[in-house]
Amino acid sequence: MALLEVKNVTKQFGGLTALNDVSFSVEKGEIRGLIGPNGAGKSTMFKNIAGFYTPTKGEVIYDGQNIAGAHPCKVSGMGLVRTFQETTLFDEMSVFENALVGCHMTARSNLFSAIFGSDRQRQKIAAEKTMDVLEFMGLADRKDQLASELPLGSQRALAMAISLNADPKVLLMDEPFAGMNPEETNHMMDLTRKLQDKGITIVLVEHDMKAVMGLCGYLTVLCFGSLLAEGTPEEIRNNEKVIQAYLGGGS
Amino acid sequence: MSIKNLIICIVILAGLVALPHFLAYNFQDLLIFLAVNVLVVVSYRLVTLTGEWSLIHVVMMGVGAYASAMLSKMAGFPFWISMPIAGLTAAGIAALLCFPLFRMTQFYFLIGSFAAGEAIRLVWIYFIDPFGGSSGINNLPPPELGDIDFYEPIPYFYMTLIIVTISLFILYRIEKSRVGLTLNAVHWKAPLAESVGVDTWKYRSLALIVGSFFVGIAGALKVHYLGVVTPHQFGIGVMVFVLIWVIVGGYASFVGPIIGVVVLTVFDQGLRASGIVDPAVQPAVYGAVLIASILFMPEGLEGIGKRFFSKSSGENA
Numbered sequence: 001m002a003l004l005e006v007k008n009v010t011k012q013f014g015g016l017t018a019l020n021d022v023s024f025s026v027e028k029g030e031i032r033g034l035i036g037p038n039g040a041g042k043s044t045m046f047k048n049i050a051g052f053y054t055p056t057k058g059e060v061i062y063d064g065q066n067i068a069g070a071h072p073c074k075v076s077g078m079g080l081v082r083t084f085q086e087t088t089l090f091d092e093m094s095v096f097e098n099a100l101v102g103c104h105m106t107a108r109s110n111l112f113s114a115i116f117g118s119d120r121q122r123q124k125i126a127a128e129k130t131m132d133v134l135e136f137m138g139l140a141d142r143k144d145q146l147a148s149e150l151p152l153g154s155q156r157a158l159a160m161a162i163s164l165n166a167d168p169k170v171l172l173m174d175e176p177f178a179g180m181n182p183e184e185t186n187h188m189m190d191l192t193r194k195l196q197d198k199g200i201t202i203v204l205v206e207h208d209m210k211a212v213m214g215l216c217g218y219l220t221v222l223c224f225g226s227l228l229a230e231g232t233p234e235e236i237r238n239n240e241k242v243i244q245a246y247l248g249g250g251s
Numbered sequence: 252m253s254i255k256n257l258i259i260c261i262v263i264l265a266g267l268v269a270l271p272h273f274l275a276y277n278f279q280d281l282l283i284f285l286a287v288n289v290l291v292v293v294s295y296r297l298v299t300l301t302g303e304w305s306l307i308h309v310v311m312m313g314v315g316a317y318a319s320a321m322l323s324k325m326a327g328f329p330f331w332i333s334m335p336i337a338g339l340t341a342a343g344i345a346a347l348l349c350f351p352l353f354r355m356t357q358f359y360f361l362i363g364s365f366a367a368g369e370a371i372r373l374v375w376i377y378f379i380d381p382f383g384g385s386s387g388i389n390n391l392p393p394p395e396l397g398d399i400d401f402y403e404p405i406p407y408f409y410m411t412l413i414i415v416t417i418s419l420f421i422l423y424r425i426e427k428s429r430v431g432l433t434l435n436a437v438h439w440k441a442p443l444a445e446s447v448g449v450d451t452w453k454y455r456s457l458a459l460i461v462g463s464f465f466v467g468i469a470g471a472l473k474v475h476y477l478g479v480v481t482p483h484q485f486g487i488g489v490m491v492f493v494l495i496w497v498i499v500g501g502y503a504s505f506v507g508p509i510i511g512v513v514v515l516t517v518f519d520q521g522l523r524a525s526g527i528v529d530p531a532v533q534p535a536v537y538g539a540v541l542i543a544s545i546l547f548m549p550e551g552l553e554g555i556g557k558r559f560f561s562k563s564s565g566e567n568a
Binding site for chain 2: 093109114166186
């Protein structure tokens with residue numbers, strides 16, 4: 001059974017239908033690309049899955065449960081973690097603190113343990129785990145810098161470190177390659193593959209075709225809020241409808 | 252806490268224990284209110300940690316004050332029981348207010364909290380039974396413990412000092428813990444915090460409830476020394492002073508608001524004693540200080556101190 005299943009999702013904003021009866025499913029362990037021209041409804045779909053929007057109609061089944069309309073913090077607690085477009089970090093906090101917030105689900109403490117320090121052991125484990133994640137993302141030597149002082153590439157890596165520290169089973173990545181130079185893109189692609197090797201299922205919303213074609217095993221194409229096509233990168237590249245949608249061919 | 256900080260704390264505490272013996276009677280009074288105000292600003296800082304500035308804090312102080320006053324006056328509870336209940340009452344009212352208030356953020360939250368606070372204050376004024384209306388409740392009994400005379404300022408100051416120190420310690424621990432980290436995270440990017448499982452509503456509420464608990468205790472401490480509680484002690488004017496203390500002191504760190512309230516109180520008294528400025532225009536001077544501090548020291552007095560120390564002690568800082 002699919003790990004993440006979007007069933008007949010419709011999302012309307014007033015009279016505007018941003019998503020119209022879209023269904024697709026993502027298998028465990030794959031890297032799925034969600035692509036489409038501007039205004040196709042990719043980000044809307046993304047927010048519906050991550051709990052930031054409630055679908056007008058339809059269901060989002062994750063791990064056998066309908067999570068449509070659940071609060072983002074509940075969704076992420078179940079292991080479905082999203083990243084943000086551009087750089088979204090806790091700006092005035094250090095790199096280490098940024099990543100440390102990520103393991104909220106396993107390391108959060110209540111007032112009692114905060115005052116009396118009774119969960120010191122748990123906090124130590126959280127700190128070690130955070131260092132491992134920073135190491136993995138190549139940020140360990142910058143751990144005391146402020147997040148806002150990092151170069152763009154490192155900021156993106158830190159954003160991934162935060163989500164990674166939340167132990168995601170599915171990682172929803174919103175345009176992780178936007179604004180990156182080719183070198184940074186390659187680095188990010190390597191990291192994404194390493195995440196897949198760790199057993200994390202990845203759903204990618206992306207405009208960078210080189211990255212999408214290189215990474216994803218299977219693509220879902222949206223256009224004007226509807227499902228246009230699905231297939232391997234090879235099939236999508238040769239799909240008439242997709243080519244027309246992107247190039248606006250004469251139909 | 253490092254050894255150095257611990258020593259500084261002990262020295263300050265020892266100084267505070269000795270201080271009232273060198274002061275005139277009316278300054279001893281002032282010292283008590285100063286200690287209470289320190290607790291007010293530090294508990295307010297906890298509320299602002301999530302990035303939401305409320306205008307209800309001083310009213311919450313009043314909720315605690317009224318709770319303690321009514322319990323001790325009408326039900327005959329000793330101060331030692333009515334004071335913690337004062338904190339719990341303020342926390343309870345805050346918990347109820349979280350439901351409407353935290354549907355809003357930022358500017359709307361600010362106005363909403365002001366409205367809620369005024370509503371509570373109007374209840375005190377309107378319902379003469381049991382709140383005593385505009386004149387409030389007077390003849391509050393002081394605390395009783397052995398044969399210590401709590402009508403005298405020095406014993407009352409020592410008691411206040413102990414309670415405030417314990418409260419500050421607890422608030423400090425909360426801020427430096429994982430809870431404080433999460434509150435900060437909610438402040439900087441609420442959606443990002445939610446994306447890793449933080450229930451931002453819960454944490455905002457937690458900050459308001461805990462802050463209200465401690466300010467409720469501060470309220471009880473204040474009115475049992477004055478012997479009277481009235482709605483006018485907790486008006487928006489007082490809240491503005493709290494804001495000025497926090498902003499001028501610097502809200503970026505734990506000690507900033509404490510520095511703010513101490514420096515401005517000393518400044519205020521100095522101004523009064525010097526007689527240069529007519530008492531009637533003192534609020535204007537306060538206003539000028541606020542504007543100047545926003546313009547010339549955006550990080551507050553604490554920021555200036557930090558800059559000075561990092562220059563003088565170089566890499567030690």
